[in-house]
Structure formats: C-alpha cells, structure tokens
Amino acid sequence: MSILKLTGISAGYGPMRVLHDLDLTVEPGERLGLVGLNGHGKTTLLSTIVGLTGWQDGSIIFEGKEIGGRRTHGVGRKTPGIVRSGIALAPQGDAIFPGLSVKDNLDSGAYTSASWRSRKRRRDSVITVFPPLGKLLKQSAGTLSGGERRMVSVGRALMSDSKLYLVDEPSLGLAPKISMGLVAALCEIDIGEGAMIIAEQNLPLLEGRVDRMLGMHAGEIKLDVGEALGDVPPSAGGMH
Amino acid sequence: MSKTSENPQTKHLVGRRAWRPAWPARPDRVLHRRRYFGTKRSVLKLSGQFNPKTLKREVVLTDKKPMFWLFGLFLLVAIPTAVGSERFLSLFGIICIYASINVMWTLIMGTAGLQSFATLATVGVGSYGAAYLSITFGLPWPLMLLVGLVLGIAMGFLISLPARRLDGLYYALLTLGLSEFCRNFVTQNEALGGKFNGALFGSARIVPSDMMTTRLGQTLAFLTTFIVLLVALAVFRWMNGGRIGLLLKTAATSKEDEAFASAIGIDWQRARMIVFMVASGVLGALGAFYSTYIGGTSLQIFSLDLLLLMLAMIVIGGLGRAEGAVIGTVIVVGITQWFTDWGPWRIVLAGALALLSVLYTRNGLFGLKEQMREIRTRRQALHRAAQTTKYAEFLPQQAPDIHDKSIIAGRTFERELREKLRGWITPEIIEEHRRSPLGQHSDHLERILNYFRKGPLPDKYAVYTEVPFQSYRVVALSGMPGVPPRIVDDKTYGSLDEAYHAVFMRRINDLKAS
Amino acid sequence: MIELIISAAVLASMYGLVAIGISFTWASIGMLNLAQGFIFTAGGYAAYLYAQTLTNMGITEGPVMSIGLLVSGMAGSAVAGLFVGSIAFLPLQDRANFRTRGLIATLAISLIGTQLWLIFFGPQSKPLPPIFGTGRIEIGSGGVSYSQLGAIVIATLMLTAVIMWMRSSRAGLQMRAMMMNPLGAAVVGVSVRVTGMRVLAISGALTGLASVMLAQTFFVSPTSGVQPLTVGLIISLAGGLGSIPGTVIAAAIVGLAEALTARYLAQSLVPFVLFGIVVLILVFRPRGLGGLLEDVRE
Known part of the structure; x- marks a missing residue:
C-alpha cells in the first residue's frame, strides 16, 4: 500500500488557482524530490497535504485514511490533526519560535505523549544529523543564522515519529555550501518505512540523492525528471 | 407566470x-x-x-445618499413632533444626543483612526464641569456650552498626549479605564455630588424648567437636541469629507499606510490630532448640552455599561460611517428606552444584537451590502476555478494580458477537441489509414484527418516529391512566403501512400504529445 | 508601615492575577479578553452558590468550606472563560479583523453578562463566608489579618505553580509556542482552537481565585468585575502584554502606589495616580515594562 496517494488535487488562494488536478503517489521508504521553479506550486502542494491552502479539492489518502476533501475556508483548522496523524512539515520560512531556546524548539516537535517521553533520545539523534545544533541548545532561536534556523526547523520535523516528512526548500536563502551539507544530511536520514518529499528549486542538489524526482510546472506534475531532464521547466536549464 | x-x-x-x-x-x-x-x-x-x-x-x-439622509432626518424630526407625547419627545431627544455623541466617536475611531474609548469620559467632564459651574456661579446656558467646549478640548489634549507614542491597542485599553476612573473620582468628591451618588441638579436649562411641563416646551427641547445632531453631522462632514479626512484616509488602515503617508509628505499625526481635538471639543460641548437638557448630570454618564451600549450602537450600525452611527443609535436607544418594562433584558437584547453583528457581519448594517457582494464574488471565483478542472488551458485570471477573451475560449475549445480526438486514436484507425491514406474513411478517422487539415500553416507537414513515383520525403512548411520548407528527417519513401502515412503518423504523435 | 506594605501586597497579588489572565490570553491567542470582568464575577457567584449550598446543609466554616470556596470560584470562572471563548474566540478565530472583532465581541459579552447577573442574582452585594478565618497576627506596630496573609500566600503559590507548569510541561511549551508563531505551532500539531480554549480556562481560573479572595472585603455584585478589569488592564498594559515578569512588576508598582496614595493623599486621587503612573511608563516604554514579545512576534 502506498503511504500517500493524491488524486485530482486542485488548490489555490482566493480566486487564484495554483494546483491543477494533479495526481501523485508516494511509496513507503521512498525519498521523493520535487523540483520546479518559483511559483509553480511546490510549496502549495506541500501545504495542501497538511491543509494550509486557501481552498482545496481532491482526495488525499494517507496510510489508507482520507485527510483531504473539499474545503473552501478554515485555513489550517485541520492542520494539527493531520500533523498528529503522522505528517511532519518543515515549512518555507522555517516558522520556528524565536523566543524559545533551540532545545524548546526541538522539543515542541515531539507532540505525541510517546515521543515527548523519549524527547531526549530524539534530540540526540537530531543532533547527530545536524551536529552544529549540539552547541546551540541553550541559545534563543531568534538569534540564529539562516542555516541554523533551517536546521532547527527541519530538526523539529524530525523530532516527531511521523511517517511522512515534507521538507520545503531546504536550500532557500542559504549559501551553496551550507545548503549542500543540509541536503546531504537530509538524504542520509534513515526514514525506514516512512517517506520524505523534498521540494527544491536547485536541481543539482538533489540529483543522485533521491529515489525519484518529479518536475512541477504551472501547477501540474510533469514527467519523471530522471527520464526527461530536458522537459523539466527552465530550472534545469538555468542550473546547468 | x-x-x-x-x-x-x-x-x-x-x-x-x-x-x-x-x-x-x-x-x-x-x-x-x-x-x-x-x-x-x-x-x-x-x-x-x-x-x-x-x-x-x-x-x-x-x-442618491443626500435624498435618504434628508428623508431619514425628516422622519426623525417629524415623528415625535407630530405625535407630541412627552415619552416620544424625550425618547427622540435622547436618540439625538446619543447619536451626536456616536457621530463624534465615529469621527475619532473612523476618520482619525484612533481607537479611543475616552468618549464618554470627555462628555462627562464637559457635563460635570458645566453643571458644577452653573450651579455654583449661576452660569447661563450659552456660557455652559462654551465651558463644555473648552473642557472638552483640554480633555482631548490630555488624552491625546499618549496617543502619539502608543499602539492602537494599547491606547484603546488605556482609555477604556478612564471613564471608570472618572466615576471613582466623582463618587469620592463631595463638591461634585459624591454625597448624592454623583448627582448634580439645578443647572441652567435652554428651555426653562417651568416650560418643560407643556407640550410646546417639550417640543422645543427636542428640537434643540435635533439641532445639536445636525451640528454634529455637519462637523463630521466637514472633517471627514474635507481635505483633512482625505489626508487621513491615506494613513488609515495599517502601519505601512502610515509610513507611506509620511513618505509622500502627509503629516498624518498632526491631521489626526486636529480631528481628535475638534471631536473632543464637540464632545465636551455635547456634555454641557446634556446638562442643560436635563438640568444637571449624573454618574450614569461614566458607567462602563453606557460606554458599552454606545459601542453596541456603533457596531450594529457599522463602524466608521455617520449613517451607521445614527441608525445604530435609533435601534439600540429605541430598544432600551422604549421597552422599559423588560428590565435588564432589553440591555441583554441590545448586547446580543451587537454580538450577532460582530460575529456575522463584517461591518454592521451598513457593511452588509459590501459583504454580500464579496461573498458573491468569492463564490463565483471558486465556481469558476472548480469548473476549469477539465477544459481550460488557463483561467481568465491567469491570462490578464489577453484582452480578447475569444482567444481564451478558442484555446479552450482546441484543447477539448484534442482531448477527444486523442481518445479515438487506436491501432485499428492507424491500420485503416495505412491501408488507404486517401478515399473514404470511417467517421473517427475522417474527423481526425479534418482536424489535421485545418491546422495552421507554419510547421505543417507536407510530402515532397524528390523523384516522381520513386522517392518521397516528409517536409515541414515554413509558413512564410519565400522561405522554403525544411526536411524533417532523412527517411525516403517509395510510394506516395507510404509518404502520406508517414505524415499521418507524425501528426498523430504530435497530437498525442500535445 | 507594615500594614501599608501588606495592603499593597494584597492589592498587587489580586490585581496581578487578573492582569496575568488578560495578558496571557492576549499573548497566546491574540484576543483581548475584555469580558474578564464578567469572568471575575462568575467566579464570585459560583463561590456564593457553593457557600449557600453548604450553609443550607449546616456547614458554615472549616476546610470543606474554605477550599471549596476557592475551588468553586476557580471552576466557575474557568467555565465562564470557556463560555467566552466559545462565543468570541472559536467563531471569529480565523476571520478577517479578528483582533478588533474579538475585542468588541468580548465587550458585548461583558455588557450582557452584567445584566444577566442582575437578573439572576439581583442588585444587592452578596457576602462570602471568610475563607481564612477572622484572626490577626500582630507584628510590631501593625498587624496582618489572616485573610490578607492567605490572599498573598495563595496568589503567590498559584502564580508560581502556573509559571512552573508553563515552563516545564508539554502543554505549557505548546502555549508558549503558539504565542511566538501560530503557523509554526500548527505545523507541530498544536491546535490553536484547543490550546486557545485551554488558555482561556486557565486565565479564567486565575481570575476566579482573585475574585473569591477580593470578595472577602468587597463582596460580590453584578458590577464588581469592573474595577478589577480596569485595573487589570492598566497593569497588563504597563507590564507589557504577554510578559509575565513585566506584569508581576507592574502589579507590584500599582499596588504600592494605590496603598500609598490612599494613605498619604486621598482615596479619590487613586485613579489619577494610577493613570498617571501607567501613562508615564507607557510614554517611556511604549510596549510596557516587559513588552519585548511584540517585537519578536513581528
């Protein structure tokens, strides 16, 4: 059984429609790269899965349970429930808690009581993925640099025992070297029977690291990028 | 029918x-x-x-607005004068006074954009000051109004001091406590009637109290309140509709707006202060007028409940509009003063109305029209967005640069058509064409061929005869006069039918890929 | 002198409880709960009903009465807080202009609430039986009554408990997270609606505690919530909305100022002194004593 199955997803904000009737299936143990230019719907697709778009339509089946459906208002009202059912999102712009310490930020990711009890172990495993965070635990998250904030945001997502990890633009706004390290670390995480979707503009960062790559263009999923790199929207051309 | x-x-x-x-x-x-x-x-x-x-x-x-205003104000003055009973006259008198206060409050909250709850405190200070001076020194009523005006401006100046520094919300909270403090002050001050629970009576009246028992006197008293309402509306119009109101509209809604206004050289802070001072002065004078109207004043003017009731009036009518303030006042004062035998329930009713209008309307009664329109547009947009799932190349909103909407419709049709034809492409059809490229065909094949034939000239495939009856090639037309067609591949075909079929297959592939 | 300090401390702790409720609510759900006066009175009346029931059963004092009074007051206010939340918070929470509309909605609730108390309980003030007994401890020249001491101790304990809970528990972390970044909170599974209601219940309970203890001297009446509401507002403003240390300091300043003015100047000047102090604080620090949170939030 596939872990996530999207059928006929349309979504947008107000009169604007961003996603056009797209289908996507993610298998267990799969690391999926989602590439495409700015404004072609990558972020919206990830937001749609957790119910953060203005309106949406279409079926989203996560582990055999329907979490999508038609919705025209109540942005984010279902999000906590969806997140609790096992989908962790590291959103664009990080959305970390600036007044809390890095430790508290990470702990806040462990929202189920089981993961809360084992939060120390989880924190340690996040630190093995992102070693720089180890020294920053006591520091307030508002004072971190861009790369560190991104690590906190992704680390917070890793603190949960989710089945599906959604990472939005891990390289956005970071120096190439830092983003390289970050993505490399992301791609080495053991996801077991879960799955991970990484949305990314920078194609070479993901090449060879993910199991499957899809291109997004104008709100639709294009061919597998592996077969038809030339078909991928200008991003590919721009990057090479 | x-x-x-x-x-x-x-x-x-x-x-x-x-x-x-x-x-x-x-x-x-x-x-x-x-x-x-x-x-x-x-x-x-x-x-x-x-x-x-x-x-x-x-x-x-x-x-048409002036027409409705004229009609409404005419009703407001005609009904009580025509009925002439004491209860009616005093009800409408109170409506006029409260409506004037609310209009001024609207000026402060809407035009000046200052979330101030110190309205009743200002009114009360004017009222108590004027009544006290009138009782102690025997001030006549015109001087009382003047005293009220001066006190109001002074009070406005004092209250406006923190406004420059504070955020809207902080300012609202600060001023909310003010009238409660004034009430405390009066209760504990003997000279201001602390002994009689804050009641001061015996000040000068505009209509002498011995006339107030006659219908003429009551009508006159009501008419003075109506004139006061007209004055308040005139001040509102003068400030809100005038140059200063226009300046303030630039800085009205957000921090960015304020920055923008400053950037284009509008001193909105000064404009805001002027509006606030004028409104406060009028509020003080209104307080003094209240004292002359009932011949004194009482602590009720500082009570939080009255402040909340007035807020309810503004909210029900619609924040920021003079007509909203007046209509809201008519509704709420009508309920609370007319159904006196309901006891506290009438205030509950007024509060419930305010609650309902804040929960379900965006801006009270006078915002309903706009709200309905917005709901309708949103519905239409969502409907349109949902409809385009299958057919459209893009939404009209996404192609703002195409002014001729028939082009969009044309592309939509083309896409629809291609989709349909694509469904008809089967091995049998291809086999049929291979057998006989020319001549009579099945319906589906014929339609597909027709679609190909009407395609645009640029890049249209054609057959090029290298050697008649021996070698043919597939070429693509340039579509421009004088530019020769280009050869698409290096294959040659031995017969015309084979070449026809090759062209057909290319088009089929193109159709599949589109 | 001691009496002065004691009375200042009592005032500070009582007002502080109300102010922290207001401040906390605003910081976590972005709604200014001006129905706090209504919630305050609800606690008082709940305790009154409880006392009446017990008195009818023949119990007039003892631990059942004292603890029951405190608990019933807190419970009553917490329920009132949930009631306010279900009317003004849940339906408006994700609508346009939530702040202004929430403020107006809570004001409307407080208007309705006062009248409802008037309908159900009448205009007379209702006394509550003493919680801490009626004795006095003499210290040097002055003394302190049991009820003053009890008020200070319980308020301090309660506040410390709430702050500790906020610091260490998962629910507390979620609330703090929601104050910082609502989107981030949603992403880590914190439901704004559920947590918001929880916050309203807790700040209601704090207010209820203050209500029961203030009722020892001022009784319960339909309008008894107005004064605590205004002073609570003033304190939470001066403390900087959302900052607990700031609020505590502001409460101490306001309590001291009120006690000093009442003693050395005149009771009638208290409002103006308080108002002046707050305006001064706000003019020099427009975000209040501890109001750094605002900046962080933006």
Whole structure:
C-alpha cells in the first residue's frame, strides 16, 4: 500500500488557482524530490497535504485514511490533526519560535505523549544529523543564522515519529555550501518505512540523492525528471 | 407566470440600471451646481443628460445618499413632533444626543483612526464641569456650552498626549479605564455630588424648567437636541469629507499606510490630532448640552455599561460611517428606552444584537451590502476555478494580458477537441489509414484527418516529391512566403501512400504529445 | 508601615492575577479578553452558590468550606472563560479583523453578562463566608489579618505553580509556542482552537481565585468585575502584554502606589495616580515594562 496517494488535487488562494488536478503517489521508504521553479506550486502542494491552502479539492489518502476533501475556508483548522496523524512539515520560512531556546524548539516537535517521553533520545539523534545544533541548545532561536534556523526547523520535523516528512526548500536563502551539507544530511536520514518529499528549486542538489524526482510546472506534475531532464521547466536549464 | 419572463426581449436581462431621480432641465439655463460656502465641494452631485424617450434634456441626481439622509432626518424630526407625547419627545431627544455623541466617536475611531474609548469620559467632564459651574456661579446656558467646549478640548489634549507614542491597542485599553476612573473620582468628591451618588441638579436649562411641563416646551427641547445632531453631522462632514479626512484616509488602515503617508509628505499625526481635538471639543460641548437638557448630570454618564451600549450602537450600525452611527443609535436607544418594562433584558437584547453583528457581519448594517457582494464574488471565483478542472488551458485570471477573451475560449475549445480526438486514436484507425491514406474513411478517422487539415500553416507537414513515383520525403512548411520548407528527417519513401502515412503518423504523435 | 506594605501586597497579588489572565490570553491567542470582568464575577457567584449550598446543609466554616470556596470560584470562572471563548474566540478565530472583532465581541459579552447577573442574582452585594478565618497576627506596630496573609500566600503559590507548569510541561511549551508563531505551532500539531480554549480556562481560573479572595472585603455584585478589569488592564498594559515578569512588576508598582496614595493623599486621587503612573511608563516604554514579545512576534 502506498503511504500517500493524491488524486485530482486542485488548490489555490482566493480566486487564484495554483494546483491543477494533479495526481501523485508516494511509496513507503521512498525519498521523493520535487523540483520546479518559483511559483509553480511546490510549496502549495506541500501545504495542501497538511491543509494550509486557501481552498482545496481532491482526495488525499494517507496510510489508507482520507485527510483531504473539499474545503473552501478554515485555513489550517485541520492542520494539527493531520500533523498528529503522522505528517511532519518543515515549512518555507522555517516558522520556528524565536523566543524559545533551540532545545524548546526541538522539543515542541515531539507532540505525541510517546515521543515527548523519549524527547531526549530524539534530540540526540537530531543532533547527530545536524551536529552544529549540539552547541546551540541553550541559545534563543531568534538569534540564529539562516542555516541554523533551517536546521532547527527541519530538526523539529524530525523530532516527531511521523511517517511522512515534507521538507520545503531546504536550500532557500542559504549559501551553496551550507545548503549542500543540509541536503546531504537530509538524504542520509534513515526514514525506514516512512517517506520524505523534498521540494527544491536547485536541481543539482538533489540529483543522485533521491529515489525519484518529479518536475512541477504551472501547477501540474510533469514527467519523471530522471527520464526527461530536458522537459523539466527552465530550472534545469538555468542550473546547468 | 409573470409577464416579463414570457417576453423574449426581457428574458436575458443582464442587470438592472439603478434608478436615479431626474427632473426636466431648464432649457434657458446652464446646469448650475451649488457649492458649500467657502469650499469647492458641491452640495448635490448633479449631471445633465438627454432622455431618449421624452427627447428632452433632464437633470439627474447621481448620488442618491443626500435624498435618504434628508428623508431619514425628516422622519426623525417629524415623528415625535407630530405625535407630541412627552415619552416620544424625550425618547427622540435622547436618540439625538446619543447619536451626536456616536457621530463624534465615529469621527475619532473612523476618520482619525484612533481607537479611543475616552468618549464618554470627555462628555462627562464637559457635563460635570458645566453643571458644577452653573450651579455654583449661576452660569447661563450659552456660557455652559462654551465651558463644555473648552473642557472638552483640554480633555482631548490630555488624552491625546499618549496617543502619539502608543499602539492602537494599547491606547484603546488605556482609555477604556478612564471613564471608570472618572466615576471613582466623582463618587469620592463631595463638591461634585459624591454625597448624592454623583448627582448634580439645578443647572441652567435652554428651555426653562417651568416650560418643560407643556407640550410646546417639550417640543422645543427636542428640537434643540435635533439641532445639536445636525451640528454634529455637519462637523463630521466637514472633517471627514474635507481635505483633512482625505489626508487621513491615506494613513488609515495599517502601519505601512502610515509610513507611506509620511513618505509622500502627509503629516498624518498632526491631521489626526486636529480631528481628535475638534471631536473632543464637540464632545465636551455635547456634555454641557446634556446638562442643560436635563438640568444637571449624573454618574450614569461614566458607567462602563453606557460606554458599552454606545459601542453596541456603533457596531450594529457599522463602524466608521455617520449613517451607521445614527441608525445604530435609533435601534439600540429605541430598544432600551422604549421597552422599559423588560428590565435588564432589553440591555441583554441590545448586547446580543451587537454580538450577532460582530460575529456575522463584517461591518454592521451598513457593511452588509459590501459583504454580500464579496461573498458573491468569492463564490463565483471558486465556481469558476472548480469548473476549469477539465477544459481550460488557463483561467481568465491567469491570462490578464489577453484582452480578447475569444482567444481564451478558442484555446479552450482546441484543447477539448484534442482531448477527444486523442481518445479515438487506436491501432485499428492507424491500420485503416495505412491501408488507404486517401478515399473514404470511417467517421473517427475522417474527423481526425479534418482536424489535421485545418491546422495552421507554419510547421505543417507536407510530402515532397524528390523523384516522381520513386522517392518521397516528409517536409515541414515554413509558413512564410519565400522561405522554403525544411526536411524533417532523412527517411525516403517509395510510394506516395507510404509518404502520406508517414505524415499521418507524425501528426498523430504530435497530437498525442500535445 | 507594615500594614501599608501588606495592603499593597494584597492589592498587587489580586490585581496581578487578573492582569496575568488578560495578558496571557492576549499573548497566546491574540484576543483581548475584555469580558474578564464578567469572568471575575462568575467566579464570585459560583463561590456564593457553593457557600449557600453548604450553609443550607449546616456547614458554615472549616476546610470543606474554605477550599471549596476557592475551588468553586476557580471552576466557575474557568467555565465562564470557556463560555467566552466559545462565543468570541472559536467563531471569529480565523476571520478577517479578528483582533478588533474579538475585542468588541468580548465587550458585548461583558455588557450582557452584567445584566444577566442582575437578573439572576439581583442588585444587592452578596457576602462570602471568610475563607481564612477572622484572626490577626500582630507584628510590631501593625498587624496582618489572616485573610490578607492567605490572599498573598495563595496568589503567590498559584502564580508560581502556573509559571512552573508553563515552563516545564508539554502543554505549557505548546502555549508558549503558539504565542511566538501560530503557523509554526500548527505545523507541530498544536491546535490553536484547543490550546486557545485551554488558555482561556486557565486565565479564567486565575481570575476566579482573585475574585473569591477580593470578595472577602468587597463582596460580590453584578458590577464588581469592573474595577478589577480596569485595573487589570492598566497593569497588563504597563507590564507589557504577554510578559509575565513585566506584569508581576507592574502589579507590584500599582499596588504600592494605590496603598500609598490612599494613605498619604486621598482615596479619590487613586485613579489619577494610577493613570498617571501607567501613562508615564507607557510614554517611556511604549510596549510596557516587559513588552519585548511584540517585537519578536513581528
């Protein structure tokens, strides 16, 4: 059984429609790269899965349970429930808690009581993925640099025992070297029977690291990028 | 069945033209707009037009609002005067006073954009000051109004001091506590009637108290309140509709707006202060007028409940609009003063109305029209967005640069057509074409071929004869005169039919990929 | 002198409880709960009903009475807080202009609430039986009554408990997270609606505690919530909305100022002194004593 199955997803904000009737299936143990230019719907697709778009339509089946459906208002009202059912999102712009310490930020990711009890172990495993965070635990998250904030945001997502990890633009706004390290670390995480979707503009960062790559263009999923790199929207051309 | 739906001409009405009052123009005179004295603003928005039915020139009132205002104010003054009972006159007197206070409050909250709850505190200070001076020194009523005005301005100045530094929300909270503090002060101050639970009586009245027992006196007293309301409305119009109101609208809604206003050289802080001072002065004078109207004053003016009731009036009518303030006052004061035998329930009712309007409307009664329109547009947009799932290349909103909407429709049709044809492409069809490229075909194949034939000339495939009956090639036309076609591949075909079929297969592939 | 300090401390702790409720609510759900006065009175009346029931059963004092009074007051206010939340918070929470509309909605609730108390309990003030007994401890020249001491101790304990809970528990972390970044909170599974209601219940309970203890001297009446509401507002403003240390300091300043003015100047000047102090604080620090949170939030 596939872990996530999207059928006929349309979504947008107000009169604007961003996603056009797209289908996507993610298998267990799969690391999926989602590439495409700015404004072609990558972020919206990830937001749609957790119910953060203005309106949406279409079926989203996560582990055999329907979490999508038609919705025209109540942005984010279902999000906590969806997140609790096992989908962790590291959103664009990080959305970390600036007044809390890095430790508290990470702990806040462990929202189920089981993961809360084992939060120390989880924190340690996040630190093995992102070693720089180890020294920053006591520091307030508002004072971190861009790369560190991104690590906190992704680390917070890793603190949960989710089945599906959604990472939005891990390289956005970071120096190439830092983003390289970050993505490399992301791609080495053991996801077991879960799955991970990484949305990314920078194609070479993901090449060879993910199991499957899809291109997004104008709100639709294009061919597998592996077969038809030339078909991928200008991003590919721009990057090479 | 109504007559209109039977009439084929009116069946497809796409909207109704709004009715506007018009009257015949004087042929001997140029259309003359009256202006407010000293300003360039016209009293009524008039325009001349030619009536195609009567073949006469006429004058049209473009903005109907003054008509409704005139009618509403006429009702407000006519009903109580005509009925003439004491209860009616005093009810409408109170409505007029509260409405004037609310109009000024609207000026402060809407035009100046200051979330101040110190309205009743200002009114109360004017009221107590004037009543106290009148009782102690025997001030006549015109001087009382003057004292109220001065006290109001002074109070306004004091209250406005923190406004420059504080955020809207902080300021609202700070001023909310003010009237409660004033109440405390009065209760504990003997000179201000602390002994009699804050009641001060015996100040001068505009209409002498011995006349107040007659119907004439009561009517006169009511008329003074009505005049006061007119004055308040005039001040509102003068401030809100004038230059200063325009300046403030630039800085009205957000921090960015304020920054923008400063950037283009508008001193909105100063404008805001001027509006606030003027409104406070009028509020103080209103307080003094209240004292002259009931011949004294009482602590009720500082009570939080009255403040909340006034807020309810504004909220029900719609924040930021003078007509909202007046209508809201009529509704709430009507409920609370008329159904006195309901006891506290009438205030519960008024509060519930305010609660309902804040929960379900965006801006009270007078915001309903806009809200309905917005709901409708959103519904339409969502509907349109949902509809385009299958057919459209893009939404009209996404192609704002295409002005000719028929192009969008055309592309939509093409896409639909391609989708349909694609479904018909089967091995059998291809086999049929291979057997006989020319001649009679099955319906589906014929339609597919027709679609290919009507394709645009640029890049259209054609057959090129290298050696007749021996070697043929597939070429693509350039579509431009003088530019030769290009050869698409290096294959040659031995017969014309084979070449025809090769062209067909290329087109089929293109159709599949589109 | 001691009496002065004691009375200042009592005032500070009582007002502080109300102010922290207001401040906390605003910081976590972005709604200014001006129905706090209504919630305050609800606690008082709940305790009154409880006392009446017990008195009818023949119990007039003892631990059942004292603890029961405190608990019933807190419970009553917490329920009132949930009631306010279900009317003004849940339906408006994700609508346009939530802040202004929430403020107006809570004001409307407080208007309705006062009248409802008037309908159900009448205009007379209702006394509550003493919680801490009626004795006095003499210290040097002055003394302190049991009820003053009890008020200070319980308020301090309660506040410390709430702050500790906020610091260490998962629910507390979620609330703090929601104050910082609502989107981030949603992404880590914190439901704004559920947590918001929880916050309203807790700040209601704090207010209820203050209500029961203030009722020892001022009784319960339909309008008894107005004064605590205004002073609570003033304190939470001066403390900087959302900052607990700031609020505590502001409460101490306001309590001291009120006690000093009442003693050395005149009771009638208290409002103006308080108002002046707050305006001064706000003029020099427009975000209040501890109001750094605002900046962080933006």
